[in-house]
Amino acid sequence: MIPEKSRISQGQFMFIVVQAQVGVGILSLPNKVQAIAKGGGWISVLIAGLVIQVIILILWALCKQFPSDTIYSFLPKITGKFLGNLLCFAYIGYFLLSGGTVLAKFADVIERWVLQETPRWALLILTLLTCMYLAIENLRVIARLFVISSLTIIVMVVLTLMGYVNVNFSYIFPITEAGWGKIVKGATEALFPLVGYEIILVIYPFIEGKSGGKLKAASLGNMMITLFYAFEVFTCLIIFSPAVMPQVSEPLLYMLKGFSFQLIQRIDLIFLSVWVFVVSTAMVSWIYMATVGLGRFFHRGEHKKAVPYAMFILFILAMMAQDPSISDFFDRMLRIGHYTFVVGLPLILLCFTYLIRKRRT
Amino acid sequence: MDLLRKLFSNNRTEKKTHTEMNVFSSLDKNIEFIENQLFHSSDLKWRSIRFNQLEGLIVFFESLTDQQRIQNEIIQPIEEKREGTVDKVITSLEITKKSDLGEVPHALIQGKCVLLFEGIVEVYVVDVTAVYKRSILEPENEGVIRGAHDGFIEHLLTNLYLVRNRLMNPNLVVRYYQIGKATNTKLALLYMQDLANSDLVKEVDHRISSITMDTIFSPGFITELIEDNPYSLFPQILFTERPDRVVAHLMEGRVAILSDGDPSALILPVTFFSFYQSPDDYHRKWMVGSFIRMLRLMSFIIASLIPALYIAIIGFHPEILPENLILSVKSSIDRVPFPPIVEALIMQLTLEVLREAGVRLPSRVGQTIGIVGGLVIGESVVRAGLISYPMVIVVALTAISSFVAPSNEISLTTRILGFPLMVLSAMFGLIGIMFGMLFILIHLCKLESFGTAYFAPVMPLRMKDLKDTFIRFPIWSLNQRPHDPHPKRLNQERNSREWEQDDPGKE
Numbered sequence: 001m002i003p004e005k006s007r008i009s010q011g012q013f014m015f016i017v018v019q020a021q022v023g024v025g026i027l028s029l030p031n032k033v034q035a036i037a038k039g040g041g042w043i044s045v046l047i048a049g050l051v052i053q054v055i056i057l058i059l060w061a062l063c064k065q066f067p068s069d070t071i072y073s074f075l076p077k078i079t080g081k082f083l084g085n086l087l088c089f090a091y092i093g094y095f096l097l098s099g100g101t102v103l104a105k106f107a108d109v110i111e112r113w114v115l116q117e118t119p120r121w122a123l124l125i126l127t128l129l130t131c132m133y134l135a136i137e138n139l140r141v142i143a144r145l146f147v148i149s150s151l152t153i154i155v156m157v158v159l160t161l162m163g164y165v166n167v168n169f170s171y172i173f174p175i176t177e178a179g180w181g182k183i184v185k186g187a188t189e190a191l192f193p194l195v196g197y198e199i200i201l202v203i204y205p206f207i208e209g210k211s212g213g214k215l216k217a218a219s220l221g222n223m224m225i226t227l228f229y230a231f232e233v234f235t236c237l238i239i240f241s242p243a244v245m246p247q248v249s250e251p252l253l254y255m256l257k258g259f260s261f262q263l264i265q266r267i268d269l270i271f272l273s274v275w276v277f278v279v280s281t282a283m284v285s286w287i288y289m290a291t292v293g294l295g296r297f298f299h300r301g302e303h304k305k306a307v308p309y310a311m312f313i314l315f316i317l318a319m320m321a322q323d324p325s326i327s328d329f330f331d332r333m334l335r336i337g338h339y340t341f342v343v344g345l346p347l348i349l350l351c352f353t354y355l356i357r358k359r360r361t
Numbered sequence: 362m363d364l365l366r367k368l369f370s371n372n373r374t375e376k377k378t379h380t381e382m383n384v385f386s387s388l389d390k391n392i393e394f395i396e397n398q399l400f401h402s403s404d405l406k407w408r409s410i411r412f413n414q415l416e417g418l419i420v421f422f423e424s425l426t427d428q429q430r431i432q433n434e435i436i437q438p439i440e441e442k443r444e445g446t447v448d449k450v451i452t453s454l455e456i457t458k459k460s461d462l463g464e465v466p467h468a469l470i471q472g473k474c475v476l477l478f479e480g481i482v483e484v485y486v487v488d489v490t491a492v493y494k495r496s497i498l499e500p501e502n503e504g505v506i507r508g509a510h511d512g513f514i515e516h517l518l519t520n521l522y523l524v525r526n527r528l529m530n531p532n533l534v535v536r537y538y539q540i541g542k543a544t545n546t547k548l549a550l551l552y553m554q555d556l557a558n559s560d561l562v563k564e565v566d567h568r569i570s571s572i573t574m575d576t577i578f579s580p581g582f583i584t585e586l587i588e589d590n591p592y593s594l595f596p597q598i599l600f601t602e603r604p605d606r607v608v609a610h611l612m613e614g615r616v617a618i619l620s621d622g623d624p625s626a627l628i629l630p631v632t633f634f635s636f637y638q639s640p641d642d643y644h645r646k647w648m649v650g651s652f653i654r655m656l657r658l659m660s661f662i663i664a665s666l667i668p669a670l671y672i673a674i675i676g677f678h679p680e681i682l683p684e685n686l687i688l689s690v691k692s693s694i695d696r697v698p699f700p701p702i703v704e705a706l707i708m709q710l711t712l713e714v715l716r717e718a719g720v721r722l723p724s725r726v727g728q729t730i731g732i733v734g735g736l737v738i739g740e741s742v743v744r745a746g747l748i749s750y751p752m753v754i755v756v757a758l759t760a761i762s763s764f765v766a767p768s769n770e771i772s773l774t775t776r777i778l779g780f781p782l783m784v785l786s787a788m789f790g791l792i793g794i795m796f797g798m799l800f801i802l803i804h805l806c807k808l809e810s811f812g813t814a815y816f817a818p819v820m821p822l823r824m825k826d827l828k829d830t831f832i833r834f835p836i837w838s839l840n841q842r843p844h845d846p847h848p849k850r851l852n853q854e855r856n857s858r859e860w861e862q863d864d865p866g867k868e
Contacts, residue, residue, distance in 0.1 A: 137807055280796075
């Protein structure tokens with residue numbers, strides 16, 4: 001059913017979750033949560049991680065009912081053919097839009113920080129071609145690269161650690177300055193940079209081993225990323241005073257810009273270069289999620305053939321998002337999409353399958 | 362589609378035109394037939410003899426046979442005994458009877474001689490092949506400081522001797538192949554029966570047998586015909602002229618191919634990191650060996666990345682360097698009329714030209730090239746203001762570090778990899794380099810040769826095998842063989858330093 005070539009181990013699955021979750025959001029996250037939750041921003045991130053853990057549990061419970069089906073093949077089984085296929089296309093659209101937004105935000109940051117004069121389309125094409133080269137491969141090859149590129153997270157942590165030479169812990173106190181209500185509200189903000197764990201819906205049947213192990217791997221991956229994000233946010237909060245923070249849209253990069261080694265003066269550039277790896281892998285995971293669906297509908301299961309035009313769609317989306325109003329619109333769409341497709345719908349489907357099972361027995 | 366496929370496929374089967382032909386009873390007819398089959402070639406010779414009162418002939422190629430052996434092993438015994446059975450009189454090791462005259466020309470071109478007698482419808486084929494071979498020397502391009510100094514030569518049997526002599530084990534299997542319809546090149550496939558994965562051996566056997574080319578004159582042909590990804594820049598089969606290296610790889614469960622007429626052995630499947638291992642590593646202390654190996658891997662990164670990094674920093678992000686450094690670099694660059702990418706391309710190409718010229722030229726002229734290259738190009742080009750000093754340093758660094766690799770194939774690959782990276786960095790700066798590296802990394806993790814991931818044990822990650830990858834752990838800690846060729850037995854040692862526990866601990 002699932003070819004030997006695309007099976008992956010649970011360890012690889014964990015790193016896929018890690019790589020799918022780390023994306024463009026990390027650069028601006030400290031700024032956004034600070035605006036709402038003040039000094040307690042890092043707690044917001046932890047809460048968001050917990051919420052995601054619950055969502056992962058729901059997704060896992062849903063996938064467990066269909067151990068050899070991706071979301072595209074079990075949706076029609078639950079809701080009937082017509083509605084199921086319609087929902088599948090909605091999912092594909094959601095995945096493509098997510099990928100397009102990631103790409104657009106990536107291009108924005110690169111244009112702002114490194115390549116001010118390079119035309120946007122050139123950068124997009126370079127990024128997309130590289131991602132395409134990986135996305136056309138089977139899952140095993142993708143997993144191999146994801147495992148290795150997770151090393152970049154360690155590099156990023158080390159680079160951030162250098163910030164600790166001049167910190168001021170008093171910036172975060174009092175922790176509950178904004179009140180618990182605001183901290184929880186900040187958590188909703190922190191939820192979006194952490195998306196990507198949806199990949200479990202698509203790759204669940206490709207993972208070897210028992211379902212318990214799969215849940216463990218996904219949770220572990222999520223935990224690592226939540227801690228990593230919380231760490232980054234925490235570092236930013238103790239480095240920038242609450243007064244400065246609102247003016248800094250990418251606090252992590254500003255922070256690194258301030259430091260220098262003997263030989264290397266601009267650490268933010270090094271950080272951005274490493275970040276390229278992370279963003280590309282996140283993008284590949286979105287593309288993979290979408291093309292598996294497209295491949296199932298139009299190419300008899302060969303996701304590879306769907307990659308080129310999926311790339312083209314991403315390119316168009318990222319070009320459109322150049323306009324701030326459109327990119328805001330995309331963001332709002334994604335928020336709604338996330339709540340409906342990743343939280344709401346799976347929950348409903350899960351109840352539904354349970355009911356069907358019960359009625360049958 | 363079918364028509365196209367037919368046009369481009371080279372799977373046309375040819376039937377061998379071999380007709381069976383009985384040996385004539387008349388000598389003259391026989392010799393006439395043989396002469397016609399070999400088109401009256403001038404080096405085909407014969408000599409008449411008399412045995413059992415029968416007229417006979419010895420036919421042979423004077424260019425292929427050892428005439429001393431014909432004299433000692435055939436003519437002399439026959440002249441002395443004068444009668445008896447031929448098999449008993451002739452003292453040669455290999456003697457066969459044939460009744461098919463059609464096979465005789467084939468036997469002759471393999472360096473055998475043929476005995477024919479009047480009135481007898483059988484021929485005797487005696488092996489008297491001449492062997493001219495050079496002595497066993499250390500391979501020039503794979504020298505080591507410590508360790509064995511013998512190397513393969515162009516004679517297959519000698520090479521097999523060198524391997525078997527080091528690996529006295531009944532499990533070492535040699536399989537002969539004859540490929541190339543016109544050249545009939547002899548190949549030997551070597552593997553350890555109890556280690557090499559049987560699927561691997563079967564696959565290699567299958568791929569070698571499907572070669573239908575008529576000329577095979579170098580192992581390069583074989584690699585190109587059997588490797589998995591001919592469109593990749595990375596070498597996927599390791600060439601070596603060192604028997605100790607072959608033995609080490611055989612003992613890891615890999616397969617070696619030796620061919621007659623060439624001193625290089627092919628080892629497969631190999632990983633990227635095999636190209637950076639050298640027998641030297643295992644003769645030094647493990648810490649020193651690890652240091653040198655790290656140095657080599659570092660040189661891979663330097664050789665492929667440094668020119669690109671230089672271009673990116675100068676062209677896009679000079680602020681990454683400290684101020685006083687950038688001032689001194691800039692002052693040298695400002696006099697140069699070209700952008701850094703042009704500078705780099707000119708210098709890299711010059712370097713490649715010099716290297717290629719150095720290979721072709723005899724050593725006496727080679728010195729001149731050294732002077733022309735080093736002094737004239739290196740010094741004058743800067744004086745004339747065409748190239749900046751930092752660029753010369755960068756290119757020199759690239760060249761030297763690319764030559765650190767113990768395998769010539771990978772060193773070329775590294776330098777060629779530098780070119781696309783340079784172009785990318787000239788277009789997108791550091792970000793371009795990162796995407797280039799990502800692309801290379803993706804490519805490396807896609808590559809598979811004979812069922813082995815090329816970038817193992819890093820992708821897919823296997824911690825145990827990392828012991829002998831970037832650094833070399835002490836030999837007594839390498840309890841398992843590398844996993845990448847899927848050997849039949851993983852364990853290779855268990856506690857060889859057991860004596861430590863036996864020590865009663867006397868002061």
